[in-house]
Amino acid sequence: MKCRECKEELEVARSCGRVRMRCTGCQKIYQIHEVAADLDDKTVAILERYTAIIYD
Numbered sequence: 001m002k003c004r005e006c007k008e009e010l011e012v013a014r015s016c017g018r019v020r021m022r023c024t025g026c027q028k029i030y031q032i033h034e035v036a037a038d039l040d041d042k043t044v045a046i047l048e049r050y051t052a053i054i055y056d
């Protein structure tokens with residue numbers, strides 16, 4: 001999926017026990033709930049690997 005700011009790819013980033021989406025371009029961090037509506041199948045598949053996702 002793409003960053004809303006710069007259109008680069010977002011990657012799943014795990015930190016402090018929480019999962020975030022991080023832009024590979026501008027390094028902007030998105031919380032999952034911010035981008036939940038835009039999650040694509042590929043990203044969902046990655047997120048499903050994390051057993052303790054916190055949608056905060």
Ligand SMILES: [Zn+2]
Nearest residue numbers: 003006023026
């Ligand atoms: Zn970006």
